[in-house]
Amino acid sequence: MKWFDYVAPRSVAEAVGLLSTRPQARPLAGGTDLLVQLRSGGKETDLVIDVKHIPELNHIRYDPAGGLTLGAAAPCCRIYEDQAVKQAYPALADVAALIGGRQIQNRASIGGNLCNAAPSADSIPVLIAHGAVCRVAGPGGTREIAAENFCTAPGRTVLQPGDLLVALHLPRPPARFAAHYLRFTPRNEMDIAVAGAGVAVWLENGAFRSARIALSAVAPTPLYVREAGEWLAGKPVNGESVNKAAEMAKEAARPITDMRGTAEFRRHLCAVLTRRALEAAIQRAKEARS
Ligand SMILES: Cc1cc2nc3c(=O)[nH]c(=O)nc-3n(C[C@H](O)[C@H](O)[C@H](O)COP(=O)(O)OP(=O)(O)OC[C@H]3O[C@@H](n4cnc5c(N)ncnc54)[C@H](O)[C@@H]3O)c2cc1C
Secondary structure, eight states, rough: OOOOOOOSSSHHHHHHHHHOOTTEEEEEEEETTTHHHHTTTTTSSSSEGGGGGGGGGEEEEEEEEEEEEEETBBHHHHHHHOOHHHHHHHHHHHHHHHHSOOOHTTTTTTHHHHHHTOOOSHHHHHHHHHTEEEEEEETTTTEEEEETTTEEEETSSSSTTTEEEEEEEEEOTTTEEEEEEEEESSSSSSSSEEEEEEEEEETTTTTEEEEEEESSSSSSSOOEEEEHHHTTTBSSSHHHHHHHHHHHHHHHOOOOBBBBBBBHHHHHHHHHHHHHHHHHHHHHHHHHHO
8 A cells, every 4th residue: 555644633624624735635534444444455545634634524413304414424333323314214224233243333334335436335315315415614604415416437436626515404304204225135144235125205185295225236326217206296105106116127237247247237126126125115115103
């Protein structure tokens, strides 16, 4: 690994100032992607900016009226141990517990998962399904970006030089709303998804009031299948509707063949995972109290 400087700023302004003046600088949250990439030569830097010491990036705050504000660097273990998250956002708690193993979860953040922009990133379909909004601070001020618009290519995001992801905001889940994420991996843990599906449903009088569906590992970026969710709106909650939406997700996928699976297998998985994730989310929504 090449030598680099290390700094641990205490404020967003300080971090943005450093990112703006040192073009090669890279933020480090958990480091579970970054350090691997620096070691392998996949990425280079002359300055690592450790953002774990910035209070705003570590908050996990749930306001029953406004929703969840998740600091970009908050580690997965704090997310899945948080009572409010477990109760109001169980799919987020599930996915935080799915990323890597215990050691990884003690460091890895959802913000890092998003900024790393791997097509297989497990948390991104859940963020998209929840309608999460990303709060970014940069030299020109603060702006908000919908989670589905954040990744632009493998390993690339909308972030510009000087930008720092500060937090993610997930709207308050209404009554009879729930999300769910499923992935397929050849091994149970410590491997990336061959395909994944994150869904959210909002039910009303036996029909879908709204739905959102997103896929992982089947396109150059995590894929928001807007048309499948919009098609479900107003449809009865039954197997026929679920199957049709699952087929639409399969049609939207643009997978490749690699050592983990063929494109054909991945397309098949999209339908199976979307159907099962929808069924699980529907069950959860029927049980949801808030
Ligand atoms: C053994 C192992 C198992 C893994 N298992 C999984 C898995 O099951 N599922 C999965 O999806 N991933 C997995 N990963 C990948 C990784 O752990 C996750 O992507 C993790 O969420 C990254 O978070 P981090 O905080 O460690 O990010 P970091 O490594 O700190 O950062 C990742 C990237 O984002 C940038 N970045 C970080 N924070 C910010 C910010 N606030 N603003 C702007 N840019 C920022 C960094 O510069 C870097 O480019 C695994 C990794 C390992 C080593």
